[in-house]
Amino acid sequence: MAELRFTKDHEWIRVADGDTCEVGISDFAQGQLGDVVFVELPEVGKTIAKGGQAAVVESVKAASDIYAPVSGSVVAVNDALTGEPGLVNTDPTGKGWFFKIKASNTAEFQDLMDQAAYDAFVKSQG
Template identity: 50%
Template sequence: MSNLKFTSEHEWLRLEDNNVVTVGITDYAQGHLGDLVYIQLPDVGADYAAGEEVAVIESVKTAGGIAMPFGGTVVEVNSALNDEPGVVNEDPLGAGWFFKMTTSDVAQMSTLMDEAAYDAYIAKLG
C-alpha cells in the first residue's frame, strides 16, 4: 500500500513533512488524457479555495484542469513541467507531480480514498 490518497477527479495527494501536501494526477488520468503538451501551473503563494481550478492541462486529445482538493496555499510548483510536460506521462506518481500546498486542516486527507478504494473506483469506471 502506498501513502497516497486519491480524489474522484483522479488527483493524488501525499502528505509530506510540516503539513505540506504534494499534488499530481494519477496514472489513470494521464492515460486517458494522452500525451501532455502544456501545463499551466499555479503561482507560488497563491491561495485557493476547495474546488477552485489551480492548474490547466492540455494534451493531444483534450484540455482540463486540476481543482484544489481542499483550501490551501501553493508553496512550490514543479517548474520542470513547463519545459517537459511529458514527464507526467512517464512518471505521474513521482517526478510528474504538479504542486505542493499547505493547508490548515490536514485532517481532510482522511476523507480521501486510499489506494485500494481508488483502484476499486476506477475498476467501476471500466
C-alpha cells in the same frame, strides 16, 4: 515514501513534509489524457479552496482542469513540467507532480481515497 490519497477527479496528494503536500494526477488520469503537451501551474502563494481550480493540463486532444484535493496555499510548483510536460505521462506520481500545497485543514484528508479505494473507484468507472 508517504502514502498517496486520491480524489474522484483523479488528483493525488502526498504528505511530504508536515502539512505540505505534493499534488499530481493519477496514472489512470494520464493514460486517459494521452500525451501531455502543456501544463499551466498556479502561482506560488495562491490560496485555493478544496475542489477549486488549481492548474491546467493539456494533452494533444484537450484541456483539463486540475482541482485542489484539499484547501491551502501553494508553496511550490514543479517548474520541470514547463520544459518537459511529458513527465506527467512517464512518472505521474513522481517527477510529474504539479505543485505543493500547505494544507489549511488536515481534516479534509478524511474525504480522500487510499490506493485500494481509488483502484476500486476507477474499476467501477468501467
